[in-house]
Amino acid sequence: MPLALLALAIGAFGIGTTEFVIMGLLPQVAGGLGVSVPTAGLLVTGYALGVMIGAPIMTILGTRISRKNMLMLLMGLFIVGNIISAAAPVFAVMLIGRIVASLAHGAFFGIGSVVAAGLVAPDRRAGAISLMFTGLTVANVVGVPLGTFVGQSAGWRVTFLIVAGLGVAGLAGVAKLVPDLPAPEGVRLRREAAAFMNPQVLLAMAMTVLGFGGVFAAITYIAPMMTEVSGYADSSVTWLMVLFGLGMVAGNLIGGRFADRRLMAMLYTALGGLAVVLALFTVGAQNKAAAAVAVFLIGALGFATVPPLQKRVLDFAHDAPTLASAANIGAFNLGNALAAWLGGVVITAGYGYTAPNAVGAVLAAAALVLAFVSQRLEHRSARSLQPATEPVSTPAAEAARP
Template identity: 65%
Template sequence: MPLALLALAISAFGIGTTEFVIMGLLPEVAGDFSVSIPTAGLLISGYALGVVVGGPLLTVLGTRIPRKGMLLMLMGLFIAGNLVSAVAPAFGLLLVGRVLAAFAHGAFFGIGSVVAAELVAPHKRAGAIALMFTGLTAANVLGVPMGTLLGQHFGWRSTFYVVAALGVIGFAGIAALVPVQPRAADTRLGPELAVFRKPQIWLALGMTVLGWGGIFAMFTYITPMMTEMAGFADSSVTWLLFLFGVGLFVGNLLGGWFADRALMRSLYVILAVLAVLLFAFTFAAHSKVGAIVAIPLIGVFGFATVAPLQKRVMDQAAGAPTLASAANIAAFNLGNALAAWLGGLVISAGLGYDAPNWVGGLMAAVALGIALFSGALERGAGGVDTGGVGVGGKVVARGGTAAEETVTAGR
């Protein structure tokens, strides 16, 4: 794999850390600014909203800018956002810093996915996307626990200074290692918007919202689930989250590997198993042993969806994938917000802390239904829904032998 992918992964590590580390620092931030924990929680929802709005918006504004230049600008914005957060004298300015960093998040992963895919041969593109997202999973395993520990011992501002430093390292890596890619012949916004007239794009985005949302329904309420139902001590939640993070890391790599070989077949299997695991966790969450077994498995199959879902959108938007790629990153965060809201509704309705698990299972099951429908439409149109490797505006469908390869144009 090219070293440029390492630079993208380091940048993703910094972005992933700043997104999730605030969850462990809410009490410190709330106490410093004399606000309630729910008010401090706006730093989480505000960030998610920033990703949903900022990703597509900055991608549109950067249509005429070469992708490497755009990545450097986004990392500069990310660094600025974290520095604003670190020095913020008031809660409102801290929220502004979070939103600035979030704007960089959405566009970075959208454009970075396109850049990563173009750095390797067509049959390795999902793996390249997965390698970039490894930085995001590593942030959950290492960045968030270490950032939380740092903030608890040296003040929450120290965490944002360190994350800004990670952004500087990522900026330098992109500047030194990512090659300057030739500007597309057509840099108009029209072709980027035109892909959204394709039903398959909206089906792919729906898969992302519901498939990824399924896992976040569980993850949002994992702490009360484990302490109130499974009987774990508060101090044990950190290790359970570490197990979950390890599962995310493994699932990310496996998802990319399988998607490069049979993208839609991989999605069918991954979403089906994820739905079963989430439904089963409704019962396993009442047992310490069941939770220890189930949590990393949910992490594996949850993040195994990411590379296939991202590549599916890019394949369907072949020829103008940048805005669609950024929209899919927004779809991931929309899934986060939707799942957290639905999970909160069922808990508030008195259905218990385990109820978000069957909400997540239903979301994953609906995502599977959308995937099957999308594949059926593709087969009906004469396309190939499994094993396809996107190559520019074409898909090479691999048959039983190399001699039986067929090429279907117009994807």
């Protein structure tokens, strides 16, 4: 694999760390800025909203800039946002810093996916995308626990300064290793937006929202679920999140490997398995061992969907992939926000801390239904393009055949 993928993975590592580390530092940030923990939680919400809004806007603004230079500018924005967060004297400034950093998130992964896919042969694109996203998954195994430890020991401001340093490393890597790819010719907003008229692009994004929503319905409330239902000590939550991160790494790599061979089969397996695990987790969370296994599998099965869904968006938006790819990253965050809200609704309604798992199972099952619909539409479209006397055999159909 090209070394440029390493630079993209480093940038992804920094972005993943800053996105998730705040969850482990909310009490420290709240105390340092003189606000309540629920108010500090707006730093998570603000980041997610910034990703959703910033992904298409930053991608559109970058259509006339070479992809390498745009990636460098995005890493610069990420660095500035984290420095603002580290130096914030009041909560409002901290929130601004989080939003500034989030504006780089979606466009970096969207443009980075296009760059990663373009660095390798067509039959290795999903694997290349998964290697870039490995930086995001490894962040949850290494970056987030270490960042939480540093924040609790030396202060949360130090954590964000270190994250800014990761951004500097990512910027240097992109500058040194990513080839100087020119701006895509003939890119127009109308042409980029036209990708959203393709039902397959919309279906892939809907699967992203629902499938990843299934993951975060459970993981958002993993701390009270593990301590109140499974009986783990508060101190055990950290290593359980590491276990979740290890699942993310494994699932992402497996998803990338098999999506290049049997993309739709990989989606069926991951989404179906995720729905089953979440359903079983709803009734089996009381068992410590079963709960730990479920946490790992949720991470693995959830992130096994990332490379195939991102590749599917690129395949069907091949004439204008950049905006669609970035928007799909926003769809991940939309799924996060939707699932967290739905999970809170069922808990507030009195159904207990395991109820979000049932919500996640329903979301994952709905994504699986959409996967079947998507492939059926693709086969129908392929048949309509072939003479009645000829068998259907197109590259798209073959790639999608389970």
